[in-house]
Amino acid sequence: MNALLTDLYQLTMAAGYWCAGKSGEIATFELFIRRLPPNRNFIVAAGLQQAVDFLLNVRFTEEEIRYLQGLQQFQRVEQGFFDALRDFRFTGDLFAVPEGTPLFPGEPILTLRAPLIEAQIPETFLLSTVGFQTLIATKAARMVEAAGGRAVVEFGTRRAHSPHAGLLAGRAAYVGGCIGTSNTLAGMQFEIPVFGTAAHSWVQSFSTEIEAFERLQQLLGPATTYLIDTYDTLEGARRAASLGKPLWGVRLDSGNLVELSRSVRAILDQAGLPDARIMATGDLNEYKILELAAAGAPIDAFGVGTELATSSDAPSHGAVYKLVEHISGTERRYTAKFSQDKSTLPGAKQVFRYAAHDVLARSSECFAPGCEALLRPVIIKGELVARVPKAVEARELARRSVASLPKKLRSLFECDPPYRIELSPELMHLMEEVRRVER
């Protein structure tokens, strides 16, 4: 794992801490979402597996160290710092909510407690992988909700922000409730179901549409899904129907999906293929899915690409990683930021979840009866202490947890009032104390 896949200032600050004799001071950072994007009422935490992989395996190569030594910004840095990078390991603690957990603004997705340098360098990677996967899992949960029981499949790698983003989008979409992805590597690496149909180029590469369909049926048998809009959709539906069984169904990729799905349904039914399914694709999002469902369009499955893999209505959600505690020698300081628009709460926290509200408390507080503590130890002193659940387990947790949220929160639109989050008296007290000292 490339330690250099980080912002330069993480490395200059690390050098600065080392030079200032502060590299052994213990810092606690929390990673959370400051505000929900428009129309969201919760997020679905995802990306823990990649965060853990990074922390357990992050290393500096000799080439990377030489590169840093050649940079202008490191010319005043003592040799000892580069030696320290050579031996760099994450020796700290990671606490995190299980992947698939619904969360709200200000609630930590993860908490890192480590020597300053070790907590600083991973910031960029953690924000990016956890922030992105949480964004996509959240978007997927919205689409699945809109589909009301119909299947949603993730098809977005081609429009994702790099092939690796596509890989992780496939994983996160599955965690968020999709039945699978078209990203084959995601299927292999994360043990999730993979799906595919055929492209227009398949149809075009044969002299006739019917030959293309026949060959597809020979190849895929009961998994055959004909793409029927290359030339004329209804004619394509009639050709597909003429081949009879075996088939899974047909795919519509353009045109008026309500009208076309009805006409195609009729063609399939008249051909004695009532079990043949209709999949719709083509720039779908949760609102279009909701419309199609509301219009009673006879669509059995939705394939969603661009809008899911880029979360296109909200392609970011401002995940942040903030210092909340800092131990220097015998002194423990709680830190917060009180500047305009960007305030943060001091101290390591725990999230206690009750039936219909959460309490954000200090990490040292005890369980009250009837609630669950969401943040759990994952890495302690650099060692993995808990099994990281697989994608399929995270998906099952998300399914159960999202279903148990108050129904109005699962709306595609903002609900008012939002989910109730209280601050514990101890946390309120700490906040006031820190604010007083800062002043």
Add this chain to the structure above:
Amino acid sequence: MNALLTDLYQLTMAAGYWCAGKSGEIATFELFIRRLPPNRNFIVAAGLQQAVDFLLNVRFTEEEIRYLQGLQQFQRVEQGFFDALRDFRFTGDLFAVPEGTPLFPGEPILTLRAPLIEAQIPETFLLSTVGFQTLIATKAARMVEAAGGRAVVEFGTRRAHSPHAGLLAGRAAYVGGCIGTSNTLAGMQFEIPVFGTAAHSWVQSFSTEIEAFERLQQLLGPATTYLIDTYDTLEGARRAASLGKPLWGVRLDSGNLVELSRSVRAILDQAGLPDARIMATGDLNEYKILELAAAGAPIDAFGVGTELATSSDAPSHGAVYKLVEHISGTERRYTAKFSQDKSTLPGAKQVFRYAAHDVLARSSECFAPGCEALLRPVIIKGELVARVPKAVEARELARRSVASLPKKLRSLFECDPPYRIELSPELMHLMEEVRRVER
């Protein structure tokens, strides 16, 4: 390079072509943008280096082949296909416009001509890496235009769609005109300048703001950039100014940037630091940069993160990869798609660029005097035949080419009429012919 980082249907279609005895047929695909996103008048092509790396190095591992053999969708596929995957190499041709070239809708960024299977499997990877980098280079060019000569630096990895997206965003933003990136690995891998300042956590980790500033100055000398808004921005500016030289300047990350930059400028000037610079960050985009510049805010450099690395106003631009020619035995067929909203032009193409318009022509047409043919051979029969320019060269080409576009095209808003693109008479003729045959 993982061949499985693709949509499953590319692999099932490949198997289908193999089983149908079509794997040796030669297909030509073009990768292009169908429509420009809102407010864009051109795109800046980027991502060629990663496309070439993929085509030269794509392989199937034994583990990947075993995985495919276990999938339901491959149960009817003959063993010979998997043997073919074991020996899979790209043996075809790649033509591409140089990275940094401004392009318009419908104009190929690249053209792939190869045996069907070899042209199909790379589709997803190529669309993703070229589509994404083109998106970001285009967005960067807009920000650089808005900044009107002030520096723009890419700071977005933390909000990018995965750490690898951040790596490529750093590269693409540089191609599009940024002076560099904070992504350190991008700096090393692509030989581009890296920049960084310090975070709020740096300031917070010291007992006092002034101590944090002193330590930073000792570390970075003339590269020192103080982040001054952790507690009180103007007080922070006074503390930074009190330390005198050496410094690069200060960074503002919140609040009213017009007012604050003026007050901070006055503080620095009064302290005898007229050369100290002011950098602004904090959810900036091209419109905010334009506003700040128009208001005459004394800001010397802009650090842009989220909005650049995610192209947040247009997080995708519908890059497509379409079959345009297909040779089966002695028969050459030109393919196009005439379905609603998604029509394409048949035949391999060339883009001829004149002073103020382009001609989209057939690839076999000859140069006319006074124009440039944009698509050039890069890989022929699987071998690299041209040096792929480095990021710094692509950036220089983008700078020159964008500057030579008609000025109204460089507006941040849609210009009407758009850039003029003519179809050559030969291409028009081919189109009519194909349409007649389809009917």
